Amino acid sequence: MTSVDTDVLVVGGGPSGSATALRLASLGHRVTLVEKRATPRHKACGDILTPRAVAELARLGIDPLDPGRGDGRTGGWAGGNGHRIEGVRLIATGREIAEPWPEHPDLPGHAVALRRDVLDESLRERARGAGVTVLMGHEATAPLAERGFARRYATSVAAMLVGLAVIYASGTLWLAYFARLASASAAVGLSTALATGVYPFVLADLAKLVAAAGITPGLWRLIGTR
């Protein structure tokens, strides 16, 4: 087995993993990105990059309308056949409304449709170009599962609660940051983030957690008897 010396290990070569790896590498960190699939995949996705996603890509120095070299395998932005989307059309109960994207001081006035396999591979190429070590066909194994956390109800619940808390904490701070930009006060930003990103989901997430933690130890026992 080969060992890799790295400052940061990013797990998952989807858009968030590649963007995180790219940003950390451009800040000077030694970054390794592991993606369990050996080759680019087609993922179920509407393939739409909203104006906010287009702005995020611009922050990474990427224009998804840039045709690049189009081969998906060159250094830097490989590009693809992105299509500019000027607005949205809503169709329901026999009515149709067409609207341009809302105007925003920091966001472009257009979205882009780009195939996900092209986006994912091109972002990984960009990350490679920035010095990230990208290991395709490498799966991060689950240290908690390996230590038997998923085999007992109590430890299963505890592990899932910690995971949920991390997701809620990071997501809420992120939402609060954007809500703060649109309002005058940090308190309003935080309460908006809680009202839109936490309260509507917390009950369903806790129910899913209790169900998943109940089922998982049983599945382990089932596998263990084979």
Ligand SMILES: Cc1cc2nc3c(=O)[nH]c(=O)nc-3n(C[C@H](O)[C@H](O)[C@H](O)COP(=O)(O)OP(=O)(O)OC[C@H]3O[C@@H](n4cnc5c(N)ncnc54)[C@H](O)[C@@H]3O)c2cc1C
């Ligand atoms: C039907 C559908 C339509 C959608 N349409 C849109 C849309 O139009 N626009 C939009 O912005 N969003 C859309 N989304 C949401 C969008 O697909 C997700 O928000 C996005 O894929 C999240 O990116 P990610 O990088 O966090 O995760 P993912 O894209 O899921 O990437 C995670 C990566 O991690 C890898 N991985 C997982 N576990 C491991 C491991 N243990 N070790 C190594 N690698 C691992 C996976 O193979 C995968 O490549 C849609 C989603 C669905 C389901």
